Amino acid sequence: MSAFNAIGQNREVDQNEFTPEIEPQATWCPGCGDFGVLKALKGAAAELGLDPEEILLVTGIGCSGKLSSYFESYGFHSIHGRSLPLARGAKLANPKLTVIAAGGDGDGYGIGGNHFMHTARENHDMTYIVFNNEIFGLTKGQTSPTSPKGHKSKTQLEGSAKDPLRPLSMSLSAGASYVARTAAVNPNQAKEIIVEAIQHDGFSHVDFLTQCPTWNKDAKQYVPYVDIQQSEEYDFDITDRREAGHAMYETESALYEGKVLTGRYYKDENRKDYQTEKLDRGSMPDQPIAEQYFDDDHEWKRSYDLLDAHK
């Protein structure tokens, strides 16, 4: 008998199972795009038949970091920018867990940018949702890595002189094997994309446009939006790196010209995820580490048997 019976049941799951029956109620502002992420994630997890207790949701700091408070599962509300390394460690200790990491654009593309790059490179089998509202919300409206050039705030009084970071292109070049952009205003697409992201074997990056009605007063509601898969204007092959890169670049630029493009951008189904790569090399155990401690028959090696080299 497994020590982790919440894992792998594949049962009928109602999305209300992911809603805490009582507190805490979400404290996001009325009209905040973050509600859209919560709703999409609940819908996706239910659709996939995931038990709340086989999911580890790791979040960073900021408004987005509160996601783990409002989504009923095992949660880890970690430190600013560090959700990905924490998620990686957990996934390696128990690959059978469904691991989801989430944070904001400052969290993931700014302070945690190095971790983002390396997690994508390693292609860990997990989903990373970035709440991209082009601003620092919880600290009250400072310019973020995705704020448009010229963005004025209390930390950029004369307007930002920096070009915004290109999250999709960065993800592709770093090595993510599933890259998509969706928006809170497009709940059906958001849910579908998160389902695909969780199902994908490898690192899935979802750049999730979440409007901030409080601090992004230019009132970016991300409407109207275009689903590039639905539009005849954008015909490209999401398994083709070059075409994907081109579409990403166009999408990133268009956002700052008032045109909201969303959809699936890249998918590589041939690339093995990190854990499989390690298994192939004999540097990952067949039995998850976490299960070994609960297995009475597990054979525990000891250093005494290494001493010949020291004689």
Place this chain on the structure above:
Amino acid sequence: MSGNELIWRIAGGSGDGIDSTSQNFTKALLRAGLHVFTHRHYPSRIRGGHTYVEVRARDQPVKSRGDGYNVLLSLGDSFARNPQEDAYYGDEETKPLTENLDELREGGIIIYDSGLLDEDDLPADFEERVDANDWHVYPVDLRAIAKEHGREVMRNTAGVGITAGILGLDLSYFEDLMRESMPDEIFEPNLAVLEDAHEQAAEMDHDHDIGLPENEHETEQVLLSGSNAIAYGALDEGCRFIAGYPMTPWTEVFTLMNKHLPKFGGVAEQVEDEIAAATLAIGASHAGAKAMSGSSGGGFALMSEPLGLAEMTETPLVLIEAARAGLSTGMPTKPEQGDLEHVLYTSQGDSNRVVFAPANVEEAYTQTRKAFEIAYGYHIPAIVLYDQKLSGELRNVDAEFFNEEPNPDLGATLTEDEIAEAAHHASGKFQRFKHDVGNGVSPRSIPGQKGGRFLASGNEHTPEGHISEDPENRVAQMDRRLQKMEAIRDDLDANSSHQTYHGDEDATYGIMTYGSQQGTVEEAVDRLRADGHDVKMLGVSDLMPYPEKDVRSFLESVDECLVVEMNTTEQFRGLTQKELGEFGPKLSSLLKYNGNPFEPAEVVEGFEATIDGTEFERETARFQPAAGD
């Protein structure tokens, strides 16, 4: 003293095989029945520079590097960059000879490679110093011997052969070791080099009086470094996950774990930086692995943030801090004990962690095991603080010392059946952080366990993990986390206190030290007592929670105490005064921070300065009298 011990120093440049040659030499002496101890001195570069290893051998257990040395094998530096004396790094060609003369004892032996250095290359005052110190000089063309039978790189083997011949060492041990470690085509010419050199040495004048001590081991011995012992302690305690980033000297533990973990069913990860490293370990531990990370000072600074997260979320975590000389990049390959306060207090808020500082190879093993036991039993980060000295020094230990059972116990966790019986919040969340629990430890569930879901948060939180700024909850959680420290201290006092007493219990004077300098202080105490001094030592290896009872009773029992540590700001003495709130006027300090570990003679002189008020004359260390003196 030269009658009962050998301290052989092999000197050359980095990349000249000094390390591997010295390891084989040490093993040969161990197999010959001697007790051995090594001291490594090397620069932070890949090729060239001033590098040496000392191998000390006696007929009784060796606790320190000793004072100076008595046999020099100077190999030259084959990567010498500056053959001019006035160059920035000095004349690197002659350095392996000239840099080592100051510490060579009277009557000592010098073997140098005359294939590299002509008599003209020797320093002008060389002959004068040789006469004044009664040194015995053996210029041998090591390269020529090497080239005659094999290749020039075999000059190290030639040097060993000459050493063995001059000292009357049996070649069979070297031959066996070479056969075990070399393929035939390399072994054969090396053996020829060894034997030829040995024969040539036999024909030389042997007018020195350095002899090898004789001994026979009654039990099987193994040769290990502190880094080996830490890695083995972790493996035996069931550690199956490590994440890290290379940094000297921490890299030694990291590479050993990388080597062994996959075969032990574990995972080793080299990641992008030390923030990620410690955070991965937290993630792995949270998901049910015994996990560790570590670094040296600079990398450990990056771990401040995850360390605080582990404290707040009560995630078990073991970190290793292999200290080196600071500040900043400091001196990467030199030992120092300047990271004590860094390790004790870094990260925001009131620190809540366990810190051990093993004194030797055995303690490195037992305290690493204890660190895991405490971390997982009490849901708290435990740090093993050691340094470049203990990291690299090899010493023989009874093999049976390691004949211990592994420990797969994951500590304070619950099974799914136990979780079903445990308290839950109305939301269905398991109460992972209950307020009122006996020793402060509220058992945890592991993700994937049915009924065990909770939120771990770096924010202050309620029993089920929800973020909360409620004042009553805040006080209850702070107090509970703090309460664990008392429980741990009681646990250590009752079961496995790691303080070491040395000398006569009734002695009037004391010397206190912590961590890796202990062996040196023990040797100094032996010497002082032989000279009629009334002195004893307390070596402290549990730093946090501070072993208040042990230290208080020791300091109450002495009139004065010298505190020996390798830093400038008396960090350990300061900690002692802070924790005990008294004894300031009794404590003087001996401080060393020139990049080299203490020698026993420095401690002896420091003690004399403490007690007799004699002037402390050494330039290598600083004596700091007691407050008010």
